[in-house]
Amino acid sequence: MPSAREPARALVARLAPVFTEFPGAARPAAVDGPLAWPGYGGQLARAEELTGERESVVCGLAEIGGVTAVVVAFEFGFLGGSLGTRTGALVEQAFTRARELGVPVVSLVATGGSRMQEGTLALMQLPRIARQIALTREAGLPHIAVLRDPTTGGGWATLGAGADVVLGLRGAQVGFAGSRVRPPGYSVTHQFAAGLVDQLVPPEELRPRLERWLRLLTTPLTGPAAVPPALGSATLPETGWDAVHRARAPGRPRATQYLAAYFDWHEPISGDRAGGVDPGVLCGFGHRGGVTVAYAAQDGTATRPAGFRTAARLVRLADRLGVPVLTLVDTPGAANDAAAEKAGAGAAIADMFTAVAEARVPVTTLLIGEGGSGGALAFAAPDRMWAAPDSYLAVISPELAAAILKRDPAQARRTADELRLRPQDLVELGVARGIARFDRPVDQATVG
Known part of the structure; x- marks a missing residue:
């Protein structure tokens, strides 16, 4: 052997x-x-x-x-x-x-x-x-x-x-x-x-x-990656609180399921090359229809500095090799405990924002779950983002917004509506380009 x-x-x-x-x-x-x-x-x-x-x-x-x-x-x-x-x-x-x-x-x-x-x-x-x-x-x-x-x-x-x-x-x-x-x-x-x-x-x-x-x-794909089909609910949430509840549901499809459905096969990379690994961030390259797409996906946990740095490494490598990138956004936000701050949370988030902004290859984003503030947005392409029906994106969680602005946590449900965080709200506000389909991927080459 x-x-x-x-x-x-x-x-x-x-x-x-x-x-x-x-x-x-x-x-x-x-x-x-x-x-x-x-x-x-x-x-x-x-x-x-x-x-x-x-x-x-x-x-x-x-x-x-x-x-x-x-x-x-x-x-x-x-x-x-x-x-x-x-x-x-x-x-x-x-x-x-x-x-x-x-x-x-x-x-x-x-x-x-x-x-x-x-x-x-x-x-x-x-x-x-x-x-x-x-x-x-x-x-x-x-x-x-x-x-x-x-x-x-x-x-x-x-x-x-x-x-x-x-x-x-x-x-x-x-x-x-x-x-x-x-x-x-x-x-x-x-x-x-x-x-x-x-x-x-x-x-x-x-x-x-x-x-x-x-x-x-x-074998890089030429052009942007197709937006994956949505895997969860087929209907849109009626209220902001419904959107939050659905995005936080334990049984909702996660990044691992999206990647398995999207790629024929894929290989992960691991770590930030600086001493850290975040198991809640999945990065690598996958084959789909005979060509390669890179991916950086949040898997529903608070993203740690190592996760942002690993994703930034992936985006820069893909950009250098001419491979388009797919990002999946799903996090309650960036980790903000003492260990995360000591590990350079702010600098790591900034590095990911910069990597996406500098990328010459197209970056495609699908919001598949929670979109908690800048920790989520750092993974998103601002001009090529779609939303799944089981998702939301907010400047802050409704609970914290209610506590800060209204000094009444009981106002979280109403605040969720006022934040306009539902997928359809994001489309109306021009934040997202559309809602992910269930029958087939959205081919960005056909989207104006």
Whole structure:
């Protein structure tokens, strides 16, 4: 059975039926390297004899699931997959070739970090690789990283954590410090829990998962996403309080049901890449009718700062790759407890507003439940928002509005009408473009 420490060439052969290796970079003139490190030449020779490789990376053009991609695969058996000057040259060559061909990059990372026998020159490969990642990002090409065992040091801090989508093989050690620097135990599972890894993948499932991701990131829908059909009630609420009651009903369809009905299949991303995960925000990319739509969906809970940051990351990634975005709004509001304030709630909400405002791809929004103030509106496209019959959008909850303005919580029912928060009110006010249909999606291409 495949493991997280599978040899590079065996892993590439398992993932890609077609693989053409790029020519290698020239060997250094000095036998013992740029620092004349005693015995380094012998170490290189033994590493080559042990692995059959001439360097710690194998790079080439592969076909994975029918998608052509450049693959950078680390061989941990070659001096611990360490990054030396020649490694940096090979990685640079691979990313440059990807940009020339206009294809994605897949990094299969397994490294202990920079090669100490080459000193600071090895360390300088990190900004060199970071520059290649930045240029490839600027070119609008996706980069997927697979974290193998181990992924530490500069390899984690560049090719790993710097990728657009990060897949972690279960059982892998992942962290900036390796096991010889601190006691082992910090694993890919910890990184996933901290919002730094998008998915945990069993080694035997890597190929189909990678094939799905490559398809998703290379087949964007042209034009805006269709508005999903409504899944709940077919009738509109009579009063504002009815709208609030229906949106808060426990049995009302939630984002998970909308996503399952809308997509043929989809793959999630997870975490804000800054130490946080909000399980109440669902983000990722989905296939629908053979093309890709990105999604960011609130699932009915108060949205935490990590949720706003994860959604903003999704919107920016989709925008860079030319993938239209669907957002589903359903939250009583932004979390406002002490922990949320300390985690930067205001800045996170502002970041999501900015990501949607800056997006060049069309963003489509469906209000599917509660729309609590700015925490809900941050997920909404102001010019392309529809409402389901089981939804409402308000500047504040009717209870709080009654308590603040009338100093009488008993006035909440009447206040709900005065706030004009029903779906039909939102359409009349010009906030929403229409009510979601039940028989079929609303195709925005046909909407004026």
